[in-house]
Amino acid sequence: MARTNAIGLTKADYKGAPTTLCQGCGHNSILSQIIASLFEMNVRPEDVVKFSGIGCSSKAPTYMLSRSFGFNGLHGRMPALATGALVADRTIKGIGMSGDGDTASIGMGHFKHVIRRNVPFVYIVANNGVYGLTKGQFSATADQGLYLKRQGENPYMPIDICMEALASNATFVARTFAGDPKQVKTLLKAAFHHKGLAVIDIISPCVTFNNRPESRYSYEWAKDHEAALHQIDFVPPEEEIWLGEGLEPGEVRDIRLHDGSTIILKQVDEDYDPTDRFGAIKAIEESYAQNVLLTGLLYIDPEAPNIYDILDLPDEPLNRLPTDRLRPSAEALEAINAGLFHA
Amino acid sequence: MARTNAIGLTKADYKGAPTTLCQGCGHNSILSQIIASLFEMNVRPEDVVKFSGIGCSSKAPTYMLSRSFGFNGLHGRMPALATGALVADRTIKGIGMSGDGDTASIGMGHFKHVIRRNVPFVYIVANNGVYGLTKGQFSATADQGLYLKRQGENPYMPIDICMEALASNATFVARTFAGDPKQVKTLLKAAFHHKGLAVIDIISPCVTFNNRPESRYSYEWAKDHEAALHQIDFVPPEEEIWLGEGLEPGEVRDIRLHDGSTIILKQVDEDYDPTDRFGAIKAIEESYAQNVLLTGLLYIDPEAPNIYDILDLPDEPLNRLPTDRLRPSAEALEAINAGLFHA
Amino acid sequence: MTVETASSSAPTAARPAVVNDFSITVGTINGTGSQTSNLTLLRALFKMGIPVSGKNLFPSNIQGMPTWYTIRVNKDGFIARRDEHEIVVSMNPATVDDDLAEVLPGGVFIYADHLRPRAMRDDVTVYTMPARKLAKESGAPPKLRDYVANMVYVGVLAHLLGIDLDAIREALSYHFHGKAKATELNFGVVQKAAAWAAENLTKQDPYRVEPMNATRGMILADGNSALAWGALFGGLQFLSWYPITPASSVAETINEYIPKLRKDPVTGKNTVASIQAEDELAAINMAIGAGWAGLRAMTSTSGPGISLMTEAVGLAYYAEVPVVLVNVQRTGPSTGLPTRTQQGDITFTYFLSHGDTEHIMLFPGNINEAFEFGWRALNIAERLQAPVFLMSDLDLGMNHWMGRPFEYPEEIDRGKVLWEDDLKRLAEEGRRWCRYEDVDGDGVPYRTVMGNRYPGAAYFTRGTGHDECARYSEDPEVWVRVNQRIKKKYHDGRKYLPQPVVDTMDGAQVGIIAYGSTDPAIVEARHYLLHDHDMPTDYLRIRAVPFHDQVRDFLAAHAKVYVVEANRDGQMAQLLRMTYPELATRIVSHSRSDGLPLTAEWVVAGIQEA
Amino acid sequence: MTVETASSSAPTAARPAVVNDFSITVGTINGTGSQTSNLTLLRALFKMGIPVSGKNLFPSNIQGMPTWYTIRVNKDGFIARRDEHEIVVSMNPATVDDDLAEVLPGGVFIYADHLRPRAMRDDVTVYTMPARKLAKESGAPPKLRDYVANMVYVGVLAHLLGIDLDAIREALSYHFHGKAKATELNFGVVQKAAAWAAENLTKQDPYRVEPMNATRGMILADGNSALAWGALFGGLQFLSWYPITPASSVAETINEYIPKLRKDPVTGKNTVASIQAEDELAAINMAIGAGWAGLRAMTSTSGPGISLMTEAVGLAYYAEVPVVLVNVQRTGPSTGLPTRTQQGDITFTYFLSHGDTEHIMLFPGNINEAFEFGWRALNIAERLQAPVFLMSDLDLGMNHWMGRPFEYPEEIDRGKVLWEDDLKRLAEEGRRWCRYEDVDGDGVPYRTVMGNRYPGAAYFTRGTGHDECARYSEDPEVWVRVNQRIKKKYHDGRKYLPQPVVDTMDGAQVGIIAYGSTDPAIVEARHYLLHDHDMPTDYLRIRAVPFHDQVRDFLAAHAKVYVVEANRDGQMAQLLRMTYPELATRIVSHSRSDGLPLTAEWVVAGIQEA
Numbered sequence A, B: 001m002a003r004t005n006a007i008g009l010t011k012a013d014y015k016g017a018p019t020t021l022c023q024g025c026g027h028n029s030i031l032s033q034i035i036a037s038l039f040e041m042n043v044r045p046e047d048v049v050k051f052s053g054i055g056c057s058s059k060a061p062t063y064m065l066s067r068s069f070g071f072n073g074l075h076g077r078m079p080a081l082a083t084g085a086l087v088a089d090r091t092i093k094g095i096g097m098s099g100d101g102d103t104a105s106i107g108m109g110h111f112k113h114v115i116r117r118n119v120p121f122v123y124i125v126a127n128n129g130v131y132g133l134t135k136g137q138f139s140a141t142a143d144q145g146l147y148l149k150r151q152g153e154n155p156y157m158p159i160d161i162c163m164e165a166l167a168s169n170a171t172f173v174a175r176t177f178a179g180d181p182k183q184v185k186t187l188l189k190a191a192f193h194h195k196g197l198a199v200i201d202i203i204s205p206c207v208t209f210n211n212r213p214e215s216r217y218s219y220e221w222a223k224d225h226e227a228a229l230h231q232i233d234f235v236p237p238e239e240e241i242w243l244g245e246g247l248e249p250g251e252v253r254d255i256r257l258h259d260g261s262t263i264i265l266k267q268v269d270e271d272y273d274p275t276d277r278f279g280a281i282k283a284i285e286e287s288y289a290q291n292v293l294l295t296g297l298l299y300i301d302p303e304a305p306n307i308y309d310i311l312d313l314p315d316e317p318l319n320r321l322p323t324d325r326l327r328p329s330a331e332a333l334e335a336i337n338a339g340l341f342h343a
Numbered sequence C, D: 001m002t003v004e005t006a007s008s009s010a011p012t013a014a015r016p017a018v019v020n021d022f023s024i025t026v027g028t029i030n031g032t033g034s035q036t037s038n039l040t041l042l043r044a045l046f047k048m049g050i051p052v053s054g055k056n057l058f059p060s061n062i063q064g065m066p067t068w069y070t071i072r073v074n075k076d077g078f079i080a081r082r083d084e085h086e087i088v089v090s091m092n093p094a095t096v097d098d099d100l101a102e103v104l105p106g107g108v109f110i111y112a113d114h115l116r117p118r119a120m121r122d123d124v125t126v127y128t129m130p131a132r133k134l135a136k137e138s139g140a141p142p143k144l145r146d147y148v149a150n151m152v153y154v155g156v157l158a159h160l161l162g163i164d165l166d167a168i169r170e171a172l173s174y175h176f177h178g179k180a181k182a183t184e185l186n187f188g189v190v191q192k193a194a195a196w197a198a199e200n201l202t203k204q205d206p207y208r209v210e211p212m213n214a215t216r217g218m219i220l221a222d223g224n225s226a227l228a229w230g231a232l233f234g235g236l237q238f239l240s241w242y243p244i245t246p247a248s249s250v251a252e253t254i255n256e257y258i259p260k261l262r263k264d265p266v267t268g269k270n271t272v273a274s275i276q277a278e279d280e281l282a283a284i285n286m287a288i289g290a291g292w293a294g295l296r297a298m299t300s301t302s303g304p305g306i307s308l309m310t311e312a313v314g315l316a317y318y319a320e321v322p323v324v325l326v327n328v329q330r331t332g333p334s335t336g337l338p339t340r341t342q343q344g345d346i347t348f349t350y351f352l353s354h355g356d357t358e359h360i361m362l363f364p365g366n367i368n369e370a371f372e373f374g375w376r377a378l379n380i381a382e383r384l385q386a387p388v389f390l391m392s393d394l395d396l397g398m399n400h401w402m403g404r405p406f407e408y409p410e411e412i413d414r415g416k417v418l419w420e421d422d423l424k425r426l427a428e429e430g431r432r433w434c435r436y437e438d439v440d441g442d443g444v445p446y447r448t449v450m451g452n453r454y455p456g457a458a459y460f461t462r463g464t465g466h467d468e469c470a471r472y473s474e475d476p477e478v479w480v481r482v483n484q485r486i487k488k489k490y491h492d493g494r495k496y497l498p499q500p501v502v503d504t505m506d507g508a509q510v511g512i513i514a515y516g517s518t519d520p521a522i523v524e525a526r527h528y529l530l531h532d533h534d535m536p537t538d539y540l541r542i543r544a545v546p547f548h549d550q551v552r553d554f555l556a557a558h559a560k561v562y563v564v565e566a567n568r569d570g571q572m573a574q575l576l577r578m579t580y581p582e583l584a585t586r587i588v589s590h591s592r593s594d595g596l597p598l599t600a601e602w603v604v605a606g607i608q609e610a
């Protein structure tokens, strides 16, 4: 019998339509970890909503959470779509799934601006350095000098999703690798509990078009070069915090989120402070010099106001307000009329 | 009699239509300095081309260089427009004039991508924190917490143009202030000689909508808080370099550009290295902490390949190639036909 | 040349008085606050009971450029723009000669005495006024002098035309939100100027005003505000917008009034979320997200913004998401004339987005309809689960129009939305629900919205092919079925759209079709056609596309129907010909786009001629 | 059920041979390399001199989903898609039952023996083949097994139909660019499979092929490649693009051939700049920049991309910038069916962008026109200083079509561009030059381009109002003048557009109008109408909008004209009705959009019926 979680659901309750992505595609692994994280966190699929743009990565939401609402919108416009929708019901957890083409090319502007608005949802960039769905053109995150068959050599400097997020003051920035399922899952859990927008750049190899070992987006390169900032754990609000055994004090850092949950980081580099935005930028910069794939929670600001604060919306879902609370009274209209210049 | 420069032109030869911008608008000062820099560098107006988007800042090119070609395109699309045009004639110097609305909102994606392509032109962001032409709405660079009359209070974190440029690997990044004409002019000169894209973020107060002293974009605030990284000089390729008097060695840094011209920086902070991208990011970060307006040449990579290198274009203008060099021979077509599967 | 008192060789003495029937144009410099003066004149005349309209002809610029304001005063209620002006006031040295040339022969020219006209006409009455001197004497701080100088022409006109000074004070008081200091400062200047005029000018022209009763109970407002209020009273919940002339004030008015009108009585929180987007692409995608999630959602923009929304509109069409797009039209193509009006986005909007589409457009013809369609558009969008285009224009949107007080909207219609209880009931009745199934045979399916937790309530929305149960599909038959059902929805859904307004005249052979803000020009033109040309006409004003059957009937009932519109290509005529091929030959297109509102004279000329 | 040899209860023995007249459909899994097998079959048949077409029905997906390839073999040269298939091959366990259902009664069903059909029909001839076994035996590495298994059906069909094995080897050798190893590996499998079939299958169906002479001198190519080559031979200098199905291969082919075809003979450098843009907004704005600066510029995309280009197209229209927009149409609205075909962007494109516009569209009907319009569009754009839409579609663009060898283009026409020498000459003649002046009375002004250093050559381009000398203007009369002149340019400029192709039949009363890739279906339908229904027809194929006068004449000459097209709303019919109101009632729209190319049967049905 399948294992059930605290709310009595099995993993199957989190499934979607059968995947039509390529076998081995990193995006499939991400889907598994989204499912696992929600299952383990006892989140009802009905309390989740999925958004995406266009691409293999953006098709992925079809293949999970068929009990959740979802909207597979337009290429590059997921952040805007999600912003509009999430305003309707703040009791819902949002997942936005995008690709490197979707986010770093056509969607760059919206990516930047959803960051500024700190809209609370998990913004996943399933990053493979290519346009999968249109058959393997370079994306803006592709390595400079990478050679691909039909495309030739990429002459341009890559865009770094995390660097971009940090430059624009994102409040949660993480990088991970689809081949590191445990880290992906834990980061997702933390992201779900973050108060604002949580950007997760997930290196997610495209086995069909960009998986040769010399590419930074291949399983092989990423596996060989992954350098995790920390071992990360997530403790939901209702649980006791247990720091694990055999740890020296100072190695562990815990970050309290707005809802009482906690992120626990067993740090590789004791000095790394994930609430120091500038330190995060530095770490990324250095990771290139060291030719490693830096993963982990790069930066978090757990308390920054989110869009709900900014718009001063009621706690209850806006889309459930009865019509009588949606319109001013007849007297209010009379006051408008009276306030106009009249003869 | 009006002073003439080495090619026999007076400043009037660099003028455009009379300005219709507000009196005192920072954009007018920028125009003067563009004119002055070209005049002093003995550049023929015919060797310059102007591009812009939409906004007061983007209208500005009309008011200079009427002997130059110009294209006032669409809101946010200047980088793309300029890219297409500049490919046509690499012997021409390009000036792109944009605003903070034009670049940091609607044009953000193109801004990022023209940086990646390192298209050689001077990209000026005349930055006033508001949408001037549409009467004073907040732009994405507006200070958080700024109060404006019709708009209320701005709840969002500002976007920093230079930070964005650096995050995406721009090869020339400077910030200056329309109220500091000398620095503006010298940076413009250096920018004109840069091999690739030169981003200059010019704080350019909107006297009509955002000039109250508490705003970072006001004349008063910027004057009071300007902190120049260095005193900057520019020496064109043909001239001797003269380092000035009374300077201690080590205080001066000179940067050789691809065409043999030189930028000379008399540094305030000896250690500041404008070829260190990460140092530039750090300096910006610190400038916020110190509540100053950091100006000067923040970063330069004088040798990075530009779009002409990348596209492997001929030296002569592409738009002057005679038609016989634009089409393959009849034999080449026969070869195509022969190479097709035929019965 | 300086003329201290009135001088004119025009034969005025013998002319009978012209009462309540003329146009005044004032040429000023933008950014000098002349709007206050112009609105004050407009309001004072209106207050006197005289029908008026005011049209601002302003440059795409912030400060220092020529700008004109025209007030039409007409006792018969004709308030369309006219090409000709009986009275011209010039405050702008750069345009004084052009302004003079604009005066109708026999008319009046008034100018500030620091202006230097090159020559003076002898077929007009000329008055000069010491605007700067009086401004200086007003004691206003130097910064405000230009502004105050504009009050001088208000006073001079008050004297010359006989405008009630009390009405002017009321207008000023209104303008300054009852603030006494500002009101009195300005009113003082007006009084001084009027007194100066009484003393120094000898009235030699025939124009004057007299109180009437023709505006009682009416209001003055601009269409953008009216539309904004309509939306707020119509239960708007989400607004995303990006600044653009002439649409910005729709959003800005909404933002201004959210705290006043839309604080939730229960929680004190906002019940409208309003976001200034990073561009129009974001604005429409946000609004689609919100509409999909069950909010009454709107975005407001002008032509260039609609162009940028093109792709997303196709998504809303095909994924069947309710959303209202306000288009305050300006002159295009391209950036065009951003501060001029046009009805130029008709065919473009109808076919907007790649693939087969045919969109719903509403055309408000006055401020009351701007208000009404502001809420009705939200109802229609939710009822038909479709993008709805509210096609206003700069003339209606940014100018002040007379109107009736706004009427409280009909009930909010949320359309076919199923919540938990509804689904439960369905389940109990043993009926299934599928997102895109045509249960009622009207082409409109039932929808659930994000947040509905009932098992099976959730579905996946996409712009790619999908079947009745919202499942991905590339099946050719499914594609045909779904798209034909959508077509049916648009056809049958016409009943929810505002019907055309028809006005007939006895013995009319000729029909006129028009729409939107050109209504005053048509009304006036029909008057001339009847009285000056013995040509009674019937008039149908389209208020929505797709067309109601009345439009076909109207075409069928007239051998010749002029379609009058403010664009180059006769765009509504094109749609009509396409829609009614069997009646296509009856349609005569009479159209023009020069950035200005149409005039009755031009309408008449086209109808006589063709 | 496993069937080792052929089994069928269909009455085949008595049936006469069906030679060179049937359709084969192969159902496979995408990403398994079946394209090689399918193209090999197509080419081999073509090589045998038999007219063929091949159409790929593929999912919007990379790997693992069902995909079908249909080859039509027709001795009379009818190569339109058919709805029915005499021969169906199934290699996909997921679709085997559906595939079986697709076979025409009396037809043939061939499937791989690892498939498990639920039931077998008794009205078809059934063959199974041990595809996996033979693939394994081929010695191909395990990774390539699926791929190689697809070669098995090539061999089996070769045997059953009598396809020439040499032709197959030639096809394979072509496919593998002459590489012997790959060719022989694959050919080995084909041979083995054919041998296996010869040994194990008893031919019980009537279908076979025989060599003919009907394809001599012809080529096979896809429309996207043809178009790309046409552009490269037409002097293309600038390409900006963003990947999108089904347009990507236009740009990818150009990129592939720049090094081969467009290295400057003088400098060895590229004479085409090609940039993969960050999105379609950038792509079109880059192309406009390039076109403005004097480069022959193009961007290639599909519907969603055109939607995003909407605003910029208005700029190009009104600022008069030459630029070619290739639209390889796919099924919309919205993301729609990205891998299916449609002629659905016609009205949308015609009215593209806000304000008054009417755009030029070219409709290639075959690969030779795809090539020709690839260069001609550049000429037209530069000649008329206008955006030109090259309206291809997925069917033409991505499928292989027969054609004649491509013909070398006519002279490059750069239009009215003035360089330093020209301006000098003008100056000497005492003539002024102004950018937007209609010197020749044809509505087309002269232009200079960036880089021209002659005094006065420079001008300022903008999308805002401008006068004949490119100066900023908000003057109403100027606006009217310039826009009317542009309208004239489009009207008079029709002479540069490809004329319609007309084909008449004796005694025809009925006319047919169509355009683009539906040509084969129309040609075939006319044959049936004539022979099966005694209905001779005249046929006009539109190749450009705005329409040439021949279109009007054709309408006028027929009491009834069917406008046949692959979209829901009859979009070309709408344009025709709008353009020719006096002939509107003659037009009968016959249209359908289900993502598939039209069939002759469907065309016939609509024409009989209506």
Ligand SMILES: Cc1ncc(C[n+]2csc(CCOP(=O)(O)OP(=O)(O)O)c2C)c(N)n1
Pocket: A054, A055, A056, A057, A058, A075, A098, A099, A100, A101, A102, A103, A126, A128, A130, A131, A132, A133, A134, A139, A206, D242, D243, D244, D245, D280, D304, D305, D308, D335
């Ligand atoms: C407006 C628009 N332009 C282009 C496309 C074609 N398109 C589909 S997916 C895609 C790229 C997706 O790349 P990415 O986001 O990296 O996703 P991946 O497939 O690599 O996961 C493109 C360009 C489109 N659907 N819409």
Ligand SMILES: Cc1ncc(C[n+]2csc(CCOP(=O)(O)OP(=O)(O)O)c2C)c(N)n1
Pocket: B054, B055, B056, B057, B058, B075, B098, B099, B100, B101, B102, B103, B126, B128, B130, B131, B132, B133, B134, B139, B206, C242, C243, C244, C245, C280, C304, C305, C308, C335
């Ligand atoms: C597509 C589009 N959207 C909106 C506008 C309206 N618009 C004109 S200027 C402008 C903002 C300009 O702001 P900025 O770039 O900061 O320039 P500034 O006027 O402040 O110098 C906007 C939104 C437009 N012209 N086009």
Ligand code: SF4
Pocket: A020, A021, A022, A024, A025, A026, A027, A056, A057, A128, A132, A133, A205, A206, A207, A208, A209, D062, D063
């Ligand atoms: S093409 Fe690449 S990105 Fe797309 S599903 Fe296959 S492996 Fe994944």
Ligand code: SF4
Pocket: B020, B021, B022, B024, B025, B026, B027, B056, B057, B128, B132, B133, B205, B206, B207, B208, B209, C062, C063
């Ligand atoms: S509104 Fe502001 S930005 Fe525009 S011209 Fe005036 S001062 Fe300059």
Ligand SMILES: [Mg+2]
Pocket: A055, A099, A100, A101, A126, A127, A128, A129, A130, A131, A132, A139
């Ligand atoms: Mg990708």
Ligand SMILES: [Mg+2]
Pocket: B055, B099, B100, B101, B126, B127, B128, B129, B130, B131, B132, B139
């Ligand atoms: Mg600005």
